[in-house]
Amino acid sequence: MSIKEIAAKLNVSKSTVSLVINGKAEQGRISEALAKRIMDYVDSIGYKPNALAKSLATGKSRTIGLIVENIGDSFFGPIALYIEEYLRKYNYHVLYSSTLNDEKLANTILDTMLDKYVDGIIMAPTLGQEEQVQKLIDTKLPLVVFDRRIPSLETNYIGTDNYSASKRAVQYLFECGYKSIGMITIDSKQVQMLDRLRGYREVVDSNNSTEDILQIPYNLVGDSRKAMIDSFLSENSFDALYFSTNYLCVSALKVLKANKKHKHYGMITFDDHEIFELNLPTISCMRQPIEEIAKQIVVTLLGQINDHKKPFDDIIIPSELIIRESTQ
Amino acid sequence: MSIKEIAAKLNVSKSTVSLVINGKAEQGRISEALAKRIMDYVDSIGYKPNALAKSLATGKSRTIGLIVENIGDSFFGPIALYIEEYLRKYNYHVLYSSTLNDEKLANTILDTMLDKYVDGIIMAPTLGQEEQVQKLIDTKLPLVVFDRRIPSLETNYIGTDNYSASKRAVQYLFECGYKSIGMITIDSKQVQMLDRLRGYREVVDSNNSTEDILQIPYNLVGDSRKAMIDSFLSENSFDALYFSTNYLCVSALKVLKANKKHKHYGMITFDDHEIFELNLPTISCMRQPIEEIAKQIVVTLLGQINDHKKPFDDIIIPSELIIRESTQ
């Protein structure tokens, strides 16, 4: 049932119906009596306006685009859930896409979202998206970047203290008495990964220890990744390991489990994972406060939507050191 | 830039531009020369039609609504990723929402999605949605239900063989030599859970063993859930455990880890989890082939979209028994 049909049924014009439905009866100088008659009828038939037409007319869709690396991931999945929950409280919906770290795909996704007239975008950008994201910023569409900062861009950003948290993690390994610490990370130019790497290097240097770094390509998964870790462990002689992200640690745990010849390492990783509480030994980590991050993302985005001239936020939420058996 | 502006710029009518852009130049009897002139200009300015206006005019949005229980979950997260990937191949996007098993919320979500004019819906329904889903079916909107069947409804369904897979799992425990098997499940009337329960019961009975069942409320999480499992283990004397879903098994593993007084159980669970490969012992399970399920969901939905009169599919994809250390 359309607004036109309602109008015809009640012998009024559609503008009148529209004004009443949207609570603008007063502003449209519609009499209370007529407003009531319209509302009663509208309620009785359970009319709901066509959201597409409404969006077209108003330019607002009450939909937010969410672009992450992988919705099935143990970091992005839960963060997506929290974002969805917070947004729902404000009557926004989520259109999402996973980039799988593919730059081309990420740009396509961005284009499509803009097409669909989202009211704002939340994204963890991939490498090589600088230009596209700059264009996005130029459109003035409310935007929040999270997890990966693009340093050249001025926009809202929410993330954790990658550099200092990384330093704390590695320093903690030294404090536990480990002398030689290897790092396993993703071979990536993403800023958050470089920050974590830099943190490791500085602390290792300031402890007069030597760097041992394994950089694994993002797309290398499964057995090939495990093989790389396996030989890295075989060819080096450190007594502790630092991982830049949880799934690398999980891979290493699988390697250690499968190949008993490896010794027992001190271990700490960035990002928590349900596995770490159960593994033998349980695994220490720097945990990003996911719910808080999600909350700040939404608050920042809605702030921008409601006030386009609001200055950009740059919110750093510290990670928390969770100490478990792997560093004892 | 709108189609109207393009038309003005080229001194043609917008209908002509629209026809050319949509490859209907011939059907609209537009001369090749003019079509080329329009296409050249359109390409040169990188014009992209407003998807909202297009959807309003055509009634098609190229967006699919995906309603799951929890996008951050180790079953629904990965399945959502696969669904998204398959749909993208056909140029569809995904509007998603998590119901968190809340019936009211689930119905609200459904309403909103219909508002947004999705071209189809993929959902894992919650309990109590029978009526709403029946209404949805009555609208003839392409729909695929997965994971949880609602027996009273006639529509497309994709799921695994819960009953027979459950029987195989429990039977396997008996074959391993266990004599007394406890089951831990969710206190739910969801059909897939009832089927798994029924499978357990039948096999236990036919082996002349006794049933021991713990039903945990869905909303009971964290420590309360663990406490329930803890006392269930303390008060009974079985030698093996069967879990109706992976997160219950994970909770039990935490209990077993925390409380050393419990003995060593044979264990098998429905649904795989990354933890199970790493736990000591590694955990056997009935694994649902997630990627295949996602694929069939998409194929079925697109089939319905392209042919509204296609008969409904009811596809059962067998789960696979993964044998690990916990049943040795």
Add this chain to the structure above:
DNA sequence: AACCAATGCAAAACCGGTTTTGCATTGGTA
């Protein structure tokens, strides 16, 4: 030469709303 069909495109109607403008009435003031 008159007629008819085919061609090439413009114009208009439509999708379902929102918002601005405009036109009668009414009522109050000078």
Add this chain to the structure above:
DNA sequence: TACCAATGCAAAACCGGTTTTGCATTGGTT
């Protein structure tokens, strides 16, 4: 009682597309 502002609503314009209809012109028959 003439004038002006306020009232109450309808009409129209708009959002940006798609699709049907309609109107000249051209070209080919008889």
